[in-house]
Amino acid sequence: MFRLLCKSIVIGSSVRASPVHYFLENPSILSRLRYISSVNTDDNIKEHSFTVSYLMNKCGFSLKAALEVSKQVHFETPDKPDSVLTVFKNYGFSKSHILNLVRRRPAVLLSKPKTTLLPKLEFFQSKGFSSPDVIKIISSYPWVFKYSLENQLVPAFDFLENSLQSEAVAIKAIKRFPRILNVTVENMARVVDVLLDNGVPEKNIALLIRSRPSIMVSNLENLKKLIEEVTLMGFHPSKSQFVVAIRVLTSVSRSTWEKKLDVHRKWGLSEEEILEAFVKFPWFMSLSEAKIMAVMDLFVNKLGWESSYIAKNPTFSSYSLEKRLIPRALVLQFLVSKGLVEKSFRSLAFFNTPEDKFRQMFIDHHADSTQILKFYEEKLNLSSVLTKHLPKLEFFQSKGFSSPDHVKVISSYPWILKRSLEDQIVPAFDFLGNLLQSDVVVIIAIKRSPRILNSKVENMASIVDVLRDNGVL
Known part of the structure; x- marks a missing residue:
């Protein structure tokens, strides 16, 4: 084109x-x-306002998008928006970054660089955010410019740093969920208090905030109900698995949760078996429906294992299909075909063992280990190629x-x-x-x-x- x-x-x-x-x-x-x-x-085009022309020529908007954005911001001269764009360009923002930023918050073009933009950009840098970090945060959440530096941003950062006991970890939490800077210290403290009151240790609260910072915007009543639900499932508030379960449950909608349950049921698992697997390994229910189907198909249809065995050993499902499960499953089939392993062979270690020990335990001791190793490495190489390009293929599909x-x-x-x-x-x-x-x-x-x-x-x-x-x- x-x-x-x-x-x-x-x-x-x-x-x-x-x-x-x-x-x-x-x-x-x-x-x-x-x-x-x-x-x-x-x-x-000439019939449209100066604002529309500016948005098209300086920010890269199409006419249709510029007309829409101009409903939210208006100016007759380029002075203010030019000064704003200059600040962003000097900080390394590309045209696409600026386009996304202005599309999300058009009013940013009317900001005062010296009092609104620069102090906040400098604050992020002073706390250790890299330039790419700052650009990513501002581009995805430009509303950060809306809030007071002294009354909101600084107190919010300090609270997170104190809760997580690390400036670096606080930065990671903010990068994961920039909107957390919009939460008042009082509201964050209330969330922490609810968790403490229900027996969750401070170190596990820090773990939850680090991995799921959006927990800080939780409705308190909903959070209390969730804590009760997780407790009834069999998780103990004092254990780290408790907050992992909270993270998993808050990351999926009820409808998605039900769909995942249905996928497991299709493979013959009962409600009790699914719950038992979730309690053992909460990440078991964070897998996509496609990943669940692929894992079950590999073990049940290709290897002939029982689905109940997978449910009793749910960590199986967390491993990469391309990097570990499929190559090792092919090696197992190869060993069975050569009569080196019984067809009824079931071993958690075969898939759990780290790479170097796996070769020692399951390949090196065989008489024809060279042939087996060559076969395995061929599958790994093929898998690495697929793994390398899979994200791009998935992007196109998405x-x-x-x-x-x-x-x-x-x-x-x-x-x-x-x-x-x-x-x-x-x-x-x-x-x-x-x-x-x-x-x-x-x-x-x-x-x-x-x-x-x-x-x-x-x-x-x-x-x-x-x-x-x-x-x-």
């Missing part, structure tokens, strides 16, 4: 084409730049790409697998999503030109800016 846009810039450098001429020369672009339908030969789409995109542009998911693929997709206002249209664009995912957001934004400046978009 943007190959055509880039081409148009080069060709049009000597002769400026009108929007009509541009679309006549590039008719296919109409099916991919949906937001262009709002642009016509009357040059209607955005709506079908399996044939995966194959088409990757086979036509395999270099995409070398690109960073977080630093390149996701930002590029998000930029296109904002530009085209539709994931479906973005998918069509990527299928037509997968190489676009290799384009830097800054470069794409510059291309769009040039087209806008020349009246094309």
